[in-house]
Amino acid sequence: KPTHYGWIGLGNMGGPMTGNLVDAGHSVRGVDLDQRSLRDAQQRGVTPVSGVAEAVQGADVVFTMLPAGQHVREVYAGEGGIFEHASQDTLLIDSSTVDFETSRWCHREAEARGLRFVDAPVSGGISGAEAATLTFMVGGRAEDVEQALPYIEPMAGNTFPAGGASAGIAAKLANNMMLGISIMAASEGSQLAERLGLDPKVFWDIVSVSSGQSWAQKTWYPVPGIVESAAANNNYDATFRADLALKDLTLATQAGTEADLRLTAAELAKSQLQALADEGLGHKDCTLITKYVSPEGAA
Numbered sequence: 295k296p297t298h299y300g301w302i303g304l305g306n307m308g309g310p311m312t313g314n315l316v317d318a319g320h321s322v323r324g325v326d327l328d329q330r331s332l333r334d335a336q337q338r339g340v341t342p343v344s345g346v347a348e349a350v351q352g353a354d355v356v357f358t359m360l361p362a363g364q365h366v367r368e369v370y371a372g373e374g375g376i377f378e379h380a381s382q383d384t385l386l387i388d389s390s391t392v393d394f395e396t397s398r399w400c401h402r403e404a405e406a407r408g409l410r411f412v413d414a415p416v417s418g419g420i421s422g423a424e425a426a427t428l429t430f431m432v433g434g435r436a437e438d439v440e441q442a443l444p445y446i447e448p449m450a451g452n453t454f455p456a457g458g459a460s461a462g463i464a465a466k467l468a469n470n471m472m473l474g475i476s477i478m479a480a481s482e483g484s485q486l487a488e489r490l491g492l493d494p495k496v497f498w499d500i501v502s503v504s505s506g507q508s509w510a511q512k513t514w515y516p517v518p519g520i521v522e523s524a525a526a527n528n529n530y531d532a533t534f535r536a537d538l539a540l541k542d543l544t545l546a547t548q549a550g551t552e553a554d555l556r557l558t559a560a561e562l563a564k565s566q567l568q569a570l571a572d573e574g575l576g577h578k579d580c581t582l583i584t585k586y587v588s589p590e591g592a593a
């Protein structure tokens with residue numbers, strides 16, 4: 295039977311995600327502050343509504359897909375927000391990438407009101423959102439997580455019950471931190487191999503079956519002409535924007551600091567992405583950090 299979704303945040307991710315829900319036969323009432331995003335979602339079959347109240351009332355499940363923690367807090371606890379209008383029958387799901395503390399806050403505040411909340415951030419980017427192949431990492435009470443799975447299914451390639459409250463966001467932050475570090479490794483390794491006279495394709499073939507391999511090396515190798523999916527072939531137009539990678543590393547290192555960890559490699563990766571942002575290149579691909587290793591490697 296069709297599910298009634300309420301959806302707040304119809305941007306680059308929320309737009310295609312809700313389109314897939316509609317295509318699967320469900321109804322979606324959507325909200326966004328930006329009129330263009332709202333119109334684009336309407337083109338995909340989403341019913342635009344004027345505010346959170348209208349999106350939440352009568353919904354089986356309400357998703358938020360917002361830029362960052364502050365937007366999530368505002369949409370949940372602000373005047374006329376989700377907490378004011380949600381009922382105990384409605385499952386609340388945040389799929390935004392937020393700071394760990396905001397995720398903990400969502401769980402706490404929902405529980406204090408007798409409401410049911412799960413964190414379910416995603417990996418897979420805009421292309422994964424379009425193709426309905428996103429990976430969802432889901433945290434919360436077991437029965438709430440179980441109830442969330444079928445609501446997530448039409449948008450997902452993989453869905454992982456990750457554990458209790460905020461386990462989803464913990465997985466997302468740790469994963470994206472490892473990605474940030476492995477991009478640096480692929481960058482520096484690729485440039486060293488070339489500078490030492492190796493043919494880039496020969497080295498890529500070797501490393502692909504050796505201990506230096508990584509997802510970043512396999513899919514985003516920062517040398518033109520080696521891997522088709524790499525932004526290096528495309529003037530570093532973004533596959534994954536440097537400023538979004540910077541956001542994720544900032545959230546990860548912040549969580550690490552609060553947890554008394556020393557995340558040395560993550561701090562380094564963050565500083566490289568920060569340098570791109572400072573140069574006004576935040577909209578370019580994150581693998582453009584290769585230019586700090588070898589200017590001619592990534593001109």
Ligand code: NAD
Pocket residue numbers: 302303304305306307308325326327328331359360361362365368369389390391392416417418419420538541
């Ligand atoms: P986006 O900026 O394109 O979309 C966010 C939307 O939220 C915008 O349309 C904005 O107008 C809307 N919005 C902001 N405040 C609002 C409010 N108070 N009420 C209603 N609407 C509001 O961002 P995105 O790329 O869709 O990313 C969404 C989230 O997903 C982020 O947390 C991001 O980190 C995460 N994420 C993004 C990607 C990616 O590749 N883009 C991948 C994985 C996760």
